[in-house]
Amino acid sequence: MKYLHTLLALCAVVLFSACNDLVDFDKNMDHNYGAELEKGLYSSQYNVNSKYEYNLVVTENAKGEPTVYSYRVGKPGTSDSAVVRTTFVSEEVAYDAKTGVLSAKASTSYYEVESDLYFCKLQNGNLIYELNYDVKKDKATMAKSSATPTVEGKWQAANADSSVVYNFFLSAANAEGAGAAIVSKNGGADEVGTYTTANGTTTVTVGAATYTLAFNGKFQLVATTDAETLVLDRVVSDPEPEQFLPIFGGVYTCNMFGMQFEAVLYQSDKYPENFIISPYMYSQKPMYFTMNADGSLVVEKQETGLYYDANEGKIYGQEVPGCYQIYVSDGVTYFGTTSPLSVYDQSKGVFNFALIWHIDLGYFNEAPEVDTFQLTEELSNKKEPSFMKVQKLDKPFSFDKKLPLFKK
Numbered sequence: 154m155k156y157l158h159t160l161l162a163l164c165a166v167v168l169f170s171a172c173n174d175l176v177d178f179d180k181n182m183d184h185n186y187g188a189e190l191e192k193g194l195y196s197s198q199y200n201v202n203s204k205y206e207y208n209l210v211v212t213e214n215a216k217g218e219p220t221v222y223s224y225r226v227g228k229p230g231t232s233d234s235a236v237v238r239t240t241f242v243s244e245e246v247a248y249d250a251k252t253g254v255l256s257a258k259a260s261t262s263y264y265e266v267e268s269d270l271y272f273c274k275l276q277n278g279n280l281i282y283e284l285n286y287d288v289k290k291d292k293a294t295m296a297k298s299s300a301t302p303t304v305e306g307k308w309q310a311a312n313a314d315s316s317v318v319y320n321f322f323l324s325a326a327n328a329e330g331a332g333a334a335i336v337s338k339n340g341g342a343d344e345v346g347t348y349t350t351a352n353g354t355t356t357v358t359v360g361a362a363t364y365t366l367a368f369n370g371k372f373q374l375v376a377t378t379d380a381e382t383l384v385l386d387r388v389v390s391d392p393e394p395e396q397f398l399p400i401f402g403g404v405y406t407c408n409m410f411g412m413q414f415e416a417v418l419y420q421s422d423k424y425p426e427n428f429i430i431s432p433y434m435y436s437q438k439p440m441y442f443t444m445n446a447d448g449s450l451v452v453e454k455q456e457t458g459l460y461y462d463a464n465e466g467k468i469y470g471q472e473v474p475g476c477y478q479i480y481v482s483d484g485v486t487y488f489g490t491t492s493p494l495s496v497y498d499q500s501k502g503v504f505n506f507a508l509i510w511h512i513d514l515g516y517f518n519e520a521p522e523v524d525t526f527q528l529t530e531e532l533s534n535k536k537e538p539s540f541m542k543v544q545k546l547d548k549p550f551s552f553d554k555k556l557p558l559f560k561k
Contacts, residue, residue, distance in 0.1 A: 238306075241263070255270075281295070345359070408524055417430070436457055451485075469550060479511070480511055506525070517558060
């Protein structure tokens with residue numbers, strides 16, 4: 154088994170010592186969290202601020218090595234209602250019995266990046282779950298569950314001498330506990346069948362083969378046939394490609410240069426907080442931004458397609474040798490908390506972007522210039538809205554007023 158270095162466990166201790174302090178009224182006493190975290194299913198308590206229920210299974214893989222995996226389930230009434238995604242699987246597990254912290258690491262995840270999981274055991278029986286990926290995280294308060302983990306998703310197993318590798322995929326079950334099953338062996342053709350679940354046992358029928366699946370006392374999913382017994386290991390779900398669908402047409406006003414152009418607002422079908430505006434200025438790329446629950450907007454470093462001649466102080470709407478690409482970022486992102494927020498004004502249907510214009514050497518405006526995107530026409534999520542003629546800015550562009558450059 155691969156164990157994480159002591160450093161990872163120490164980092165986890167530092168991260169979660171505070172959460173233990175909050176609930177340990179007798180924190181000066183010597184607690185006993187147990188020599189290992191109890192195997193089983195842990196599920197998040199209801200959280201109105203999350204569209205998912207998070208689950209963690211502490212178990213062993215087919216080789217008997219400690220393993221954890223997590224999966225999320227979309228809550229009723231959300232766009233992902235009842236959708237199950239396995240987000241994280243790891244055999245790189247460390248547990249600190251003195252602090253009750255389990256930590257794990259995986260080189261990939263559902264989110265397509267390296268991920269770290271920390272699981273903090275509290276004295277009141279609950280646990281804090283935190284899965285970190287890129288700059289985001291899934292976080293929940295969990296409790297031990299008496300339910301059975303879902304069988305929905307991807308699994309893999311090898312027979313006793315590893316000469317045959319099986320791949321299982323079980324689709325979402327209907328209200329009667331029935332769903333589609335796909336089984337393949339050694340990378341061969343997929344065989345499609347069905348499965349049903351009743352009384353904790355899942356029966357998979359594919360062609361002439363029948364597999365009976367059930368969780369054992371170690372929370373391993375075990376498949377039995379007439380010929381053999383297989384321990385199935387959980388496989389991370391395939392990431393869904395993020396697509397942006399047009400939702401509104403509008404007019405973008407750039408106050409820095411006194412120009413307007415028509416554009417389209419698109420929203421991600423995977424992460425509803427992600428948006429793009431296209432076209433954007435003279436860039437070949439759209440303007441990408443995110444919107445927080447409070448309506449504040451985050452614009453990280455974006456290309457504008459404008460270029461700055463540091464010798465003459467001129468700005469061009471095309472790439473010029475020796476000139477610097479001009480970027481925009483929202484003021485809070487660029488400077489810190491000293492700048493006004495970029496916000497969405499729902500009453501007026503206007504996005505207000507408080508932007509800092511900058512190059513690699515420095516920035517042009519000490520106070521944010523507020524650009525606006527006024528929504529004008531609702532679109533019907535068509536991939537190519539036919540009635541909205543998008544206006545592209547003509548090239549080349551030159552700005553006569555010389556801009557001061559403040560050094561970083």
